Structure formats: C-alpha cells, structure tokens
Amino acid sequence: MLGRPESNEMSLGATPQTAAGVGARTRSRLAEVRRHWLLYLLLLPSFAFAAVFYYYPMLSGIYHSFTFWDLKRTLWTGLENYQRMLEDPISVTAWRNMLLILVSQLVIAATAPLLVAALIYNLPAGRAPYWWRMVFVMPIVVPATVTVFIWRWMYGPEGGINEALRLFGLGHLARIWLGDQTTALWAIIFVGFPWVSGLNFLLYLAALQTIPPEVVDAARVDGAGPFRRFFSVELPLIRPQMLLLLILTFVFYVRSFDAPLIMTNGGPGRAGTMVPGLQMYQAVREGFELGYGSAIGTVLFAVTMLLTLVYFTLQRRQRAGG
Amino acid sequence: MTLSRGLSRALIHGLLLVFAGLTFYPVLMLVNLSFKDPNAFNSAPMSLSIPPHVENYALAWKFMQDPVWHNIVVGAVATLLSLGMASLTAFVFARFQFPGRDALFALMLIILLVPGTILLVPMYQVIIQLKLQNTLWALILSYAAHQSLMIFVLRTFFAELPQEMFDAARVDGASVLQLFWRIALPLSLPALSAMAIFQVWWIWNDYAWPSLVANSNEARTAVTGLIFFNDFSRPEPGAGMAAAVIAALPMVLLFLVSMRTFIAGLTSGAIKE
Numbered sequence: 001m002l003g004r005p006e007s008n009e010m011s012l013g014a015t016p017q018t019a020a021g022v023g024a025r026t027r028s029r030l031a032e033v034r035r036h037w038l039l040y041l042l043l044l045p046s047f048a049f050a051a052v053f054y055y056y057p058m059l060s061g062i063y064h065s066f067t068f069w070d071l072k073r074t075l076w077t078g079l080e081n082y083q084r085m086l087e088d089p090i091s092v093t094a095w096r097n098m099l100l101i102l103v104s105q106l107v108i109a110a111t112a113p114l115l116v117a118a119l120i121y122n123l124p125a126g127r128a129p130y131w132w133r134m135v136f137v138m139p140i141v142v143p144a145t146v147t148v149f150i151w152r153w154m155y156g157p158e159g160g161i162n163e164a165l166r167l168f169g170l171g172h173l174a175r176i177w178l179g180d181q182t183t184a185l186w187a188i189i190f191v192g193f194p195w196v197s198g199l200n201f202l203l204y205l206a207a208l209q210t211i212p213p214e215v216v217d218a219a220r221v222d223g224a225g226p227f228r229r230f231f232s233v234e235l236p237l238i239r240p241q242m243l244l245l246l247i248l249t250f251v252f253y254v255r256s257f258d259a260p261l262i263m264t265n266g267g268p269g270r271a272g273t274m275v276p277g278l279q280m281y282q283a284v285r286e287g288f289e290l291g292y293g294s295a296i297g298t299v300l301f302a303v304t305m306l307l308t309l310v311y312f313t314l315q316r317r318q319r320a321g322g
Numbered sequence: 323m324t325l326s327r328g329l330s331r332a333l334i335h336g337l338l339l340v341f342a343g344l345t346f347y348p349v350l351m352l353v354n355l356s357f358k359d360p361n362a363f364n365s366a367p368m369s370l371s372i373p374p375h376v377e378n379y380a381l382a383w384k385f386m387q388d389p390v391w392h393n394i395v396v397g398a399v400a401t402l403l404s405l406g407m408a409s410l411t412a413f414v415f416a417r418f419q420f421p422g423r424d425a426l427f428a429l430m431l432i433i434l435l436v437p438g439t440i441l442l443v444p445m446y447q448v449i450i451q452l453k454l455q456n457t458l459w460a461l462i463l464s465y466a467a468h469q470s471l472m473i474f475v476l477r478t479f480f481a482e483l484p485q486e487m488f489d490a491a492r493v494d495g496a497s498v499l500q501l502f503w504r505i506a507l508p509l510s511l512p513a514l515s516a517m518a519i520f521q522v523w524w525i526w527n528d529y530a531w532p533s534l535v536a537n538s539n540e541a542r543t544a545v546t547g548l549i550f551f552n553d554f555s556r557p558e559p560g561a562g563m564a565a566a567v568i569a570a571l572p573m574v575l576l577f578l579v580s581m582r583t584f585i586a587g588l589t590s591g592a593i594k595e
Contacts, residue, residue, distance in 0.1 A: 009419045010488060029421060036420040038498060043426065046411040046469055053467035054433045057444035064444065071450060116341050119334050128335075135342050137585060141577040142349065145529045145545035146570045149552070150348040153355070153563075158364045160351050167368070194344045199588060206589070226330075255439040258529050262549055277439060281530060284446050293443040301440045308435050 065298040069291035081295035091296075093271040094279055097185055101275065102253050104189045109249040110242065112195040117204035118230055133205060139197035148262045151191045152178070155263070178264050184272045188259050200245055207241040208234060240318060247311040251304050257281060276300060356382075356563040363559040375560055382564035385555060388539065389547025390568065393526060396458055396543065400465035401521045408469035409514065412476035413502045417488065427477075433470040439530060449535045456538035464535075465525050472517045475590050479513040480506055512583070519580060520587035526573055544569040 033040075065082070068075040085091045120132045139147075154160040155177035162174035177187040211234060219233045235242075257277035260266055266274040266282070276296050283293030355367065357374035415427050438445075445464065454460040487505050496504065507514070532543045542550060548569040552562040577584050 010417055010492070032421050036418075039414050039418055039420050042410050042414050042498070045407040046430070046473065047426075049407065049463075049467035049469065050430065050433060052448060053445060053464050054436065054441065057441040057448060058436065060447060061441060061444040071447060116338065119338055123331065123334055132338055132342075135338075136345065138577070139345060139349065140588060141573045141584075142570050143527045143545050143573060145527070145548065146352075146566050147348070149548060149566050150352045154348055154351070158367055160348065160367070163368045194341055196341050197345050202585070202589060251437060255437045257439075261530065261533075280442060281534065284443055284534060290443050290447065297440045297443050301436065304437055304440065305435065 061294045061297050061301075064291050065295035067291045069294065070288045071290060074291075077291070081292045082299075084292060085295060085299065090271045090274060091276065091279060094274040094276050097271070097273060098254070098275045098277075100185065101189055102250060105249055105253045106246055108189075108195045109200055109245055113198070113201035114204050114242075116196045117201055117208055118234070120205060121208040121234075122226055133202075136197045136201050140199070140202075144258060145262065147192060148259050151259075152263045155187050178273075179268050181268055181272055184264060184268055188263060188273050191259055191263075200249075203241055203245060204238065207238040211237050240315070243311070243314060243318070247307060250307055254300055254303055254307075352563055352566055356560060356567045358560045358563070360558045360560060378558065378560040378564040379568070381557060381561035382551070382568055385551050385557070386544070386547055386565050386568045389542045389544045390572065392458060392541060393543040394572070396461045396465065397522045397525045400462045400468075400525060401518050403462070403466035404469045404521060405472065405514065405518055407466070408472035408517075409476055409507065409510075410502060411469070412473045413480050413506050414498075415473070416477045416480035417501075417506070418498075430470055430473055434474060438468070442530065442534070445531075446534060455535050456541050458536070458541050460535045461525075461532055461541065461543070464531070465521075468521065468524070471590075472521070475517060476510065476513060479510050483509055512586075515580070515583050516587035516590060518587075519576065519584050520590065522576065523573065523584075523588065544572070 064074065066076060066078060068077050068080075116136060120129050120136075123129045123132070156162075157174075157176055159177075161177065162171075165171060165174050175183065177183045215233060215237070216229065219229050224232065255277050257275050260273040260275055260278050261281060264273045266272070266278050277300065280293045280296040280300070283289040283296070351367075354371050355363070356378055357371035357376065358367070358378070359371070359375045362369070362371070411430070415423065415430075449455050449460045449464070452460075452463075454463070483506065487509075488501055491501055491505055526544065528543075529545050529549070532541075533546045533549070536542060537546060537550070548565050551557060551565050557565070
C-alpha cells in the first residue's frame, strides 16, 4: 500500500505524488520519514492526547489489575483481584444483575423503537411521518441524567407511578419501588419506558425509509398484508442495522451504571441493583481499591472486545452471504 | 377499501399518540413539579401548579448558575481543542501518503473500540498525577482527548473532496496548512459542525466521570450539579425539580437552533457508543 501512487493522495515536497513515487523507491525509508516530518508533527497533538488519556491508562489499568494499588503503593498480588471478583458475593450478584439488564435491554432495543418506527413508516407519505419523527426524536435532548432524575421521583412514595396507581384505584399496589428488593432492579430497567425515543428509533426509521419502494410495492401487489410485509420483506432488509443496534446496546449496558449510581447507589441491601461498572466506580470513590477496580475494568474491557469481534465476524459473514 | 385504509391510518395515529403520551409523561410531570408550591409538592403532586411558584427557579438558579457556566466553558473549550486537533489529523490521514500512515491510523481507531468508562480507574490516576482533580482542566483536557470518532468521520469526509482543488492550490504554492485551512475546512463545515454538536452534547451528558474528578464548587458540571444540589443541599423539592429543567434547557436551545445538524451529529456519533 505504501509507496503506491494513489490518485487522491498527496506527498510532501514540490513534486506531486506520481513523480515522487519513482524517487521514493530509491531513497531509504529513514530519509522518507524525514522528508515527511511536517506531517508527523501535525499528527502529534492528537497522538499526545491519546497517549496520556487512552494508551497509558489502558496499559496502566491492565498492569494494576494484578496489584494492590492505592495511588501511593503498588504491591504485586498476582491474580488475587480476579479471584476476589469470582468469590465476592457482591460481585457475583453484580454480574447477575448486569446479565438481567443486558437481556432486558436487548429485548427492548429489538422491539419498542422498531414498532414505533414501523408504524410511522406505514403512514402514507406527507407531513404526518415527518412530525411524528420529530416528536420521538425530541426527547434525545434531555440529558440522560435528567431522565434518571425524573424517574427517581417517579418511583418515590408520592411519585408519578404511585399517584397514577391511586388515581386508577390501584393504591394497594403502591410501594417504594427502588427500596424493595423484588422491584428495584426492574425499576432501573423500566427507566425511560416506553423506550421509544432516541437513537434506536431514529436509526430504525432511517433504515426502513431506505428500503426501495419497488420492493414493498411488489409485495403489496402479491397481496401481502402489512404484517406479512413487515416480517417477510422489511424486517429481513433492515437486519444489518438491527444487528448493529443490538451490539451497540450490549456494549452500552455492559459499562453503563449511571442509573444505579444516581437512583440507589447499588442498593437496596448490599447489592440489590449493583452492577460491575458501579463496583469499579465505588472502588475509586469510596475504597481507594484501585487495583480491584482495574481488574473489574479489565474484564469489562475484555467482554466488550469479544463482542466487537463477534460483530465484525457476523458482519463479514452476512456480507459474504449476500 | 378506503374505509379500512382510513381505519388503519386512524389506528396508527392512535397508537403513536399513546406512545408519545407515555414518552412525554415524565417530562411534563417534571416541568409541572418545578413550579410547585413546597406545601403542595407531596400532597398534590399531580395537580396543575397554578399559580406557578416561580421562586423555585430563583432558588435553583442561585445554585445552578456556576455549574451551567462551567459546563459551557468546558464544552466550548474542549470541543474547539478536540475539533482542531482531530480535523488536522483527519486531513493528514485522508490526503497524504507517508511511511507508517496505515499503522498510525489503526492505532487511532483502536480507541474507538474502547468504551471510555472502562478506563475510569487509570484515567482517575492520570488526573491525580497531573494534580488536576476538582479543576475545570481535568474535564477540558480529558474531553479534548476524545477525538477518535471525529478523526474517523472527518477522514472519510476529507477523502471524498475532489483532488483537483488541492492540485490547483499546490501549483500556486500553497503549504500543507494552507490547503487545510483554505480548502479542506471551508468545504467541510456541515461535517465539522455535526461533530462539534455531538461533542458538546456528549460532554453535557456525561455524569460518572465529572462526578469523580470534578466534584467541587469550582468545577461541577450541570448534571453533576443537579444531583449534588438535590442529594446534599436538600433544597425545597420544587427547586430541585427546577434545577433539572435548568440542566436540560441549554441542550433544548441548542437543538432548537440547529435541529438538522444536531440529528446528523448524533446519528454519526451512534457508530461509536
């Protein structure tokens, strides 16, 4: 690839790429690097920032996951942090909670926003689809923390859910949703109900709207009703985007812990809504157990990387299959 | 036929209306509660707050003005820094051929695959070592490093610009920086502003990181300020709700003035997160 003249690329110096390409082969590689010093200099700021805030932390995190570390002392402890993660009942619960959140969020991402996108897609072209799209895109601007904050009130003793229940004469069902072991984790999953607004919806609708109309018309002529059409024509056609969304959802909820942090701090009890990400946060915030926190971070990192690899493999296979 | 078609259309609108109602219910409750009299807050949370108790906003603003201001400064400076560096890097990657280019680009793309939160612990260490904790610089510098997505998107954009324009300028003796400044940047304003808006939005939304490294009166951001105000200052409940409206308002304004760019920015940002 290097040294091959390409039409849309330039080389430094007064001579354009095509002429320089011939000379480049004869020159030594070092001289070649020296000739491009300006380009490397221009790349330096980005890489300097990346080194301080990404590359170094990445390596430091992996290294310190094998140590006891409180910023002052670093003591090599081998696999102790990882062993602790496997044996600590809190972290076992945390991983189980995360799994339940993950599965629920995947189901949610595959249904609610898709349903609303499909409804809008089935409206006749005109102003209505445009306005509905606007309506469901708008809530994106509300910062996630504000949404979580509202829902914390919703779940409170005199909050929006209990008051709505009392309004419908179902007051006996009212409870402190976030303080109850049986409901707290589900309450966290239900934040943002009916889970329509936002990027998932936007991407589904965009995917549906790029389906060539002839394909849908052909199915209509063949007498396929809207449900048949959805499952046998539209859904298969947007499968790549759906796969991408599910991977993004997975990666997001592996690491996300804002909702438990703000709503319950991992409670009720010792680990009612604890997730690994929050354990990592607390390791820094409360315990200064940075080694243990690094070990959790490293495992989360590995899980994310694994999923990304699976995604790329699936994507390649899908492309190869047609 | 037309009757059933009209019926199904009405059904779709009806269903969408239900979804919209459920989606906006909490937001409408928040706005209503932010105007509520302290005495009515728990006894009648669902009733309309009439007359509106606007004092809530005065109380909330007294606390929130600093966090909102910090967030605007952090968002503006970090976005300008990261956009400046990232666009230059993307330009070099897109338009020039030099030894090690592909390897360096791959090295930059690795970051795209690493969710930032996972580096929470070692990044905290970096901030401590630089003695930046509880300063705005902790946020500005760490957010300015958030460039890989921009580099990725802008590189594609710069690569598609027609080569003839660059060639013409080079004949006139334009330097690399002049090509970047006079040709590449002006032709890419839509992409640049979409990236800038995504960055500002992303910074405004971040909670865990600033709550860890910038949790002081001198550095708190809008959403961390909102939670701190409610959990530690124990305000009148209506004022706490008003603070949430205040924390969301700047993003609502940004959305209203730049709707198209805003949506474009978020959609391209979705590739990453």
